[in-house]
Amino acid sequence: xxxxxxxxxxxxxxxxxxxxxxxxxxxxxxxxxxxxxxxxxxxxxxxxxxxxxxxxxxxxxxxxxxxxxxxxxxxxxxxxxxxxxxxxxxxxxxxxxxxxxxxxxxxxxxxxxx
Numbered sequence: 001x002x003x004x005x006x007x008x009x010x011x012x013x014x015x016x017x018x019x020x021x022x023x024x025x026x027x028x029x030x031x032x033x034x035x036x037x038x039x040x041x042x043x044x045x046x047x048x049x050x051x052x053x054x055x056x057x058x059x060x061x062x063x064x065x066x067x068x069x070x071x072x073x074x075x076x077x078x079x080x081x082x083x084x085x086x087x088x089x090x091x092x093x094x095x096x097x098x099x100x101x102x103x104x105x106x107x108x109x110x111x112x113x114x
Contacts (some may be wrong), residue, residue: 030103060090071108
């Protein structure tokens with residue numbers, strides 16, 4: 001993990017850190033070639049020109065990915081869509097979503113998305 005990303009992760013509040021760690025593990029499981037760096041002040045997963053940003057805020061986590069490249073995630077979870085290209089996850093929301101769905105979102109965003 002990039003040192004700047006590690007510092008970011010270490011400063012996350014407890015319940016959000018658990019969700020961040022889960023997403024970190026699942027995104028890299030689905031996309032093992034992804035590089036993780038800090039960009040725009042938040043962790044960014046990169047594969048070639050594709051990006052998936054994950055920010056931690058007061059509400060929880062936000063995933064920044066176009067709905068056209070999220071594998072249908074925002075269509076299946078419209079209550080989590082917060083504007084174009086933003087998915088807002090509170091810990092309770094993330095707990096109700098299985099690992100495979102997050103891995104599919106990562107693959108769509110970073111590998112197979114249009």
